[in-house]
Ligand code: ADP
């Protein structure tokens with residue numbers, strides 16, 4: 049039996065980021081296990097605090113001053129043994145603490161004493177005596193008899209309109225009794241059953257390959273509408289039948305009611321749902337449902353990857369290119385990378401799916417790390433929509449200054465007349481604005497980084513947010529000398545106003561960050577549109593995802609330039625993906641679909657390839673570019689971001705760090721340092737923001753060392769400066 053345990057302390061400070069050795073009291077030795085949560089005395093005052101056992105050993109030097117574990121907290125382990133390995137890898141890879149990783153794994157709230165929710169429900173104790181065998185008692189008695197242990201006192205009172213005092217009387221005279229029942233906090237909506245479909249030949253082949261081949265990692269590259277969801281569900285059934293379990297990740301689940309509808313409709317109560325909008329109580333209950341083996345399938349956002357299944361058979365990640373798989377809070381992990389590691393540790397299958405795989409993932413396929421399965425047809429025989437590119441410069445020449453081209457306007461009228469539905473899409477993200485020439489489409493870019501320069505309205509300057517180069521805003525276009533040089537600004541509200549002006553009878557719905565902040569509001573908008581109660585859905589990225597509406601025949605991309613000119617090396621990729629995905633919403637039924645892409649850069653290869661649905665053509669060109677410019681997957685990017693309320697202090701510190709790092713990096717010829725420079729969004733919530741970018745081929749030891757250098761350098765100003773470090777961040781805004 050083990051006598052000593054390594055314990056990670058539940059304390060945020062990075063100073064305690066190691067396993068502390070504790071002695072296991074004899075009485076606990078029989079039941080102590082790796083992964084248990086325990087109470088331990090900690091620090092000078094021996095305050096009792098939560099900890100997590102990560103290792104056990106029977107010998108230990110220097111035992112004289114060892115403290116003892118005070119208590120075991122739960123009758124189940126919080127961390128599975130397999131997770132210990134994952135935690136160790138993630139801690140290095142994402143430069144975070146053990147506790148940061150453990151927090152991903154344990155149910156929030158458990159260290160604050162969260163428990164199951166218990167309800168006092170009513171049941172029958174004794175038969176009514178003659179004296180009470182009359183109304184209202186008879187009625188109450190019958191209700192309780194019919195709903196044994198189902199309702200609480202208040203529920204019965206409300207539901208059947210009965211006075212609480214009559215119920216109290218029955219309890220007092222021991223006709224009724226209270227029972228304590230555990231209730232699931234996750235309020236299960238009942239979903240319509242979603243029947244199994246007979247797989248077509250492509251789907252069957254995909255399923256067979258995944259189940260039968262020895263390989264573990266697959267990418268299903270299937271065009272929009274190729275029936276990937278049906279493949280996922282089929283795989284999940286097979287895995288459950290083998291007695292194993294499945295995790296299905298979808299991009300932020302609250303945003304994809306359709307996936308839930310399908311999975312719940314097929315698997316019913318057998319699935320857990322896990323996403324960021326659940327309350328702590330709901331998460332706790334879903335976590336325990338998994339832990340106790342009551343459910344075999346979890347569908348959720350990236351955090352569902354860490355649910356405590358015993359015998360995981362498959363991890364499926366839908367829309368694997370989505371940015372929401374990368375965490376933007378510490379630990380800043382990428383769920384795709386973690387899923388790959390996890391599938392190797394647990395020896396389970398990994399299936400990634402997308403119509404527009406990320407360059408990184410496709411590159412892994414080309415290298416043979418992941419096996420590629422391609423599907424080029426829509427499952428139900430529907431045709432892919434035709435995509436027309438409209439040159440907005442021509443519109444200007446023809447004196448059309450509206451944000452709708454003549455072609456788009458005409459097609460909106462036609463669709464409205466036919467009572468078909470329309471999606472208008474604006475691919476705007478963040479607050480970044482670029483400057484372009486409306487006559488010829490010229491965009492001001494940084495020559496060193498090939499990134500669109502960002503316009504700063506206060507200083508009226510153009511800044512490159514990769515390398516920090518600053519330029520004045522020219523008054524005319526260097527290409528065509530026109531003076532119609534302007535920054536770009538358009539949002540969903542403006543589009544909606546324009547629709548109202550031009551089509552006063554059309555019923556519109558807006559789906560963007562503002563209209564979907566409240567709980568269930570996305571689902572609400574989704575249902576209104578699904579039921580045909582609105583003609584035009586206007587939205588951001590959210591409308592590009594997974595929606596499958598048969599009556600949508602027209603999709604308009606208002607300004608493809610918005611994502612094309614993001615200050616981000618992934619701008620081309622994002623544009624290709626967004627256009628391709630949103631196009632995929634059109635023509636899903638029997639009617640043919642049409643997509644109109646408006647742009648000032650009609651010669652952009654990303655836009656042309658997206659219009660032709662030519663992923664491979666796009667990939668080939670883009671991957672060359674990435675190689676040439678030293679971007680992922682060829683080189684890593686380490687983003688060091690400092691923020692502070694005090695601008696001068698911030699600048700002093702980051703410049704100091706810049707000098708130190710440049711000194712250190714001198715000897716590495718293949719590692720470059722860019723900046724320091726102000727971030728694209730130079731101030732958020734009163735905090736000024738600056739960044740340094742390190743680009744090159746380095747390993748995790750290297751980035752951990754850099755982290756140490758950064759923290760050591762700001763030591764004296766530590767309390768006034770916030771540091772964030774991120775490897776291959778999704779955004780450099
Ligand atoms: P994807 O996720 O690949 O974009 P979906 O899973 O949404 O595609 O499927 C597109 C449509 O095709 C859905 O309406 C779905 O019900 C239908 N579908 C899928 N598989 C089949 C099949 N084997 N037979 C008939 N229809 C199918």
Ligand code: ZN
Pocket residue numbers: 485486487488489490525526527528529530
């Ligand atoms: Zn011009």
Ligand code: ZN
Pocket residue numbers: 494495496497498499512513514515516517
């Ligand atoms: Zn630059």
